[in-house]
Amino acid sequence: EDQVTQSPEALRLQEGESSSLNCSYTVSGLRGLFWYRQDPGKGPEFLFTLYSAGEEKEKERLKATLTKKESFLHITAPKPEDSATYLCAVQAEQFSSGSARQLTFGSGTQLTVLP
């Protein structure tokens, strides 16, 4: 069974204080690891897809990295508008041609950036 564990559960940062969020996973053949941002009462908003160990992607103050067992979301000099819950999800190998493969989500890290 695919599993995703995110830590910490909650993180409070001062504006400008850089930090990292962790996502540990076990999956029967990783097809992709996804990071989403979720604001209260809203749907997950796509941030990054990572496919293989060693891959890195950046967007503004966010940088996602991937190893064979975990992924990190680095937040550099965060601003209050970066406050949200950050979700990690994995997609396993497809089991048959043309199948639509589910995502397995972690519980998320609730990030609060104080001005």
Place this chain on the structure above:
Amino acid sequence: EPEVTQTPSHQVTQMGQEVILRCVPISNHLYFYWYRQILGQKVEFLVSFYNNEISEKSEIFDDQFSVERPDGSNFTLKIRSTKLEDSAMYFCASSNTGTGGDTQYFGPGTRLTVL
């Protein structure tokens, strides 16, 4: 920018009643998904749909649930006889392909409240 839309944003129903949640996926996408998120819990996969049939479903998706693509644009989730424990946010998602870690884009969600 194309986006997934969902209606209604909030649905209140009495236990035992039938509800239909509606989604309009991104227009050129071929793979469709329903997820749910009980308040304070993880996003959980319900079902995926491709080529007019269910591709994959979770244990949550029992005989009380059904999905349909009634026309070229809509994708619906029906709950035949709602239970209190069905109260949750329901998210529709779509992707261009089902494999290779292709990104799933989520709608804003429908908050279902069962009284």
